[in-house]
Amino acid sequence: MIVADKKPIEEIIDIVKDFRRLLILGCNECVTVCEAGGKKEVGILASALRMYFLSQGHEAKIDEITLERQCDHEYLEEIRDAIDQYDAVVSLACGVGVQFMAEKYHSTPVYPGVNTCFLGATEQRGIWAERCQACGQCILAYTGGICPVSRCAKRLLNGPCGGSTNGKCEISKEIDCAWQLIIDRLKSLGRLDDYEKIFAIKDWSTDRAGGPRKVVREDVQI
């Protein structure tokens, strides 16, 4: 999922303090799971903003809506009739949702309520960690299901660098060396032969290096 983190309320207040009719728009998908932008967080932010405006002596209309997704036309259409009632929208969706919202509704400013961080997994409640960098050319089949692109600080493809110490990365003792994990995993799978294969230079054109990306699937287009 896409992992996001809450923006400090003071930062959001600073952005929206001049508006008087605000919609706090949550998303029921990834940001709900990582507890940054779901219905619950929408309620907390809306409540805090309502109190902030009242304490400043302003009468503000702060409404709460949480859509199933903000990255699909059909769900964003649900607010079409209501959008003109607001001076601005604070979207608690990931960066994708915020942008899609902005593309769809030109006359209403949209502000992000979360910091979108990475594609990751819930290691345990309250701890999310990066697992994928969406490089567009998945090599997990050859690395024991552990991604050196997202988990190695140097994105190395042919074994660890000299900074790997006791299974940890040189950038932090908290971070596992991805290649140590890969070797251990291949060993336990009895597939260490895969480690002997040399990766050719990776084609990074499908990564961000090739500019903004798009997937076009004619087979599913209507």
Place this chain on the structure above:
Amino acid sequence: MRLQYPASVKIIRVPCTGKVDIIHILHSFEKGADGVYVVGCMEGDCHYNTGNFRARKHVEQARKILDTIGIGGQRVEMFNLSSGEGPTFARYAVEMTARIVEMGPNPIKLAMQKKQPDRAARACERLQN
């Protein structure tokens, strides 16, 4: 024991303090409460293992939000005691009430009274009942 504690304290019973979320605390202030305190079991004695730890975190987060928006985080507090500690319960009620009296009324309540006197009165009535 026939212990006395301030009549301004309204008790809301919950199955476990872990049920008390940030939003419940914030809504109390939106509705005009001057202070909120959560009284949970002793740490380590939670029937659900971690309910009171969770409550403490919620209280801390609500406190941070209230500080940010200028309401005063000190209006929220978490206490722990066992069910046999009636006198401590009463003492916490007295302590918390004294703290809130010193801080003065909830600025949101005052702002509501100024803007919408009827709505504020209804909210206060709901809190008292």
